[in-house]
Amino acid sequence: MPLIILCGYPSSGKTKRSEACKVYFEEKHCKRVTIISDNSIGVKRDQVYSDSKEEKDTRGSLKSGVQRAISKDDVVIVDSLNYIKGFRYELFCVAKSSQTPHCIIHCEVNAQKAKEWNALRPENEQYSNEIFDALVMRFETPDSRNRWDSPLFTILPDDDLPGQQIYDAVFLRKAPPPNMSTVSQPLSSTSFLHELDKITQDIVMALLNAQKTSFPGDEISLPKAADKIKLLRHVTASELRRWRQQFISYTKQHPVEDTGVIPNMFVQYLNNSLV
Structure with missing residues (x-):
């Protein structure tokens, strides 16, 4: 209900x-x-x-x-x-x-x-x-x-x-x-998995590179995402890899029809993980 x-x-x-x-x-x-x-x-x-x-x-x-x-x-x-x-x-x-x-x-x-x-x-x-x-x-x-x-x-x-x-x-x-939530077509789609992998990898690499010239409290723009990451602290590559894998696993279970929303979803997931 x-x-x-x-x-x-x-x-x-x-x-x-x-x-x-x-x-x-x-x-x-x-x-x-x-x-x-x-x-x-x-x-x-x-x-x-x-x-x-x-x-x-x-x-x-x-x-x-x-x-x-x-x-x-x-x-x-x-x-x-x-x-x-x-x-x-x-x-x-x-x-x-x-x-x-x-x-x-x-x-x-x-x-x-x-x-x-x-x-x-x-x-x-x-x-x-x-x-x-x-x-x-x-x-x-x-x-x-x-x-x-x-x-x-x-x-x-x-x-x-x-x-x-x-x-x-x-x-x-x-x-x-x-x-909207239960069909398996997106999961069997090579293009969907490819886009999911590429988008999240691009965001992780952009965040790691941005950290080199940023300070805690800065807001960082990331590829194709309207939302920004608020950098509360330095984030390690291993943390980002772990969060990326968790997000990918979650998104496979809850696929979206429009891959254009994935960048914002991932940025929001990262902001949530950084709290």
Whole structure:
């Protein structure tokens, strides 16, 4: 059944909106709703988001929870920061491979108001100021022009939940057809594999060369990609080889019809890996 992905700043009201969605679907449309959240997987927020490895493991746990929960009977809601567009893309691929629609709910609030709400939380549930500011800075606003961020519902603090619109978006919209995620033709296509290999190799070589004249904090343009790599630190060739192989394996499992999107997908994957 449909996947609903919440995103927004820390303490921006995502859990409140998730619970409102759950009530709406269960009361109005008699749908069973499963919420996958930081709390449901036992995340200690301030601890996790201060350690890149723990944060990456947490995203893996959230994704695994979604994969287990998606079924013909449940509406699945992901209540977490989901602030990295590369991770939202991964969740989109999970929905697509399950042939079910999805949508994004962006809880939009200014950072100062979110910080005030954070201070009202119980002390053991608060984000420290340092972690809060870092997460706000790294938040990648959803863009409805990206298929993984569409349909997009942007909800302000005083807005009512657009329950019927969300229902229409995920129940009255056709699920992605099988050939978007399950057909094997691209994998048997020599040209597809060749393009995948060449594009990723060109980007890796360009990044390694750019590092020679760049400094931490620089943004690096890469071949055929609109997005840029934010160079947070020096990246080794072995790291890039490993990430490239992981991306290639993932893309073989979730092939795309338009190879022109691969450069941006790979750059987003690298930015995600660098967090």
